[in-house]
Amino acid sequence: METIIRKENPMNKIEWKRKLSSRKLWAAVAGIVTGLAMVFGLDEGTISAVAGAVVSVASVITYIITEGRVDAESVKKALDQVQAGAEAAGDE
Numbered sequence: 001m002e003t004i005i006r007k008e009n010p011m012n013k014i015e016w017k018r019k020l021s022s023r024k025l026w027a028a029v030a031g032i033v034t035g036l037a038m039v040f041g042l043d044e045g046t047i048s049a050v051a052g053a054v055v056s057v058a059s060v061i062t063y064i065i066t067e068g069r070v071d072a073e074s075v076k077k078a079l080d081q082v083q084a085g086a087e088a089a090g091d092e
Contacts, residue, residue: 021065026058 019025030051037047 017065017069021062023058023062026054026061029058030054 033054034047034051037050042050
């Protein structure tokens, strides 16, 4: 009988939320987009608009992810307090 060994997909280990909220990533994307725009001969106004749009989108994504993390932590703390209260009430 043949044993099948499954390797874990390394893509599952990547923290996509953290990566997508990285300002360094979005600065790099803006740099690449700007460089490509220059190579293809777009005018300076278009290049500035595209780079600004990339940075703006990055800011919004970072804000949403960060607020989600803060909200999740608040819910976790509240749940821990409720569980501790329930355990204390059960001991009486």
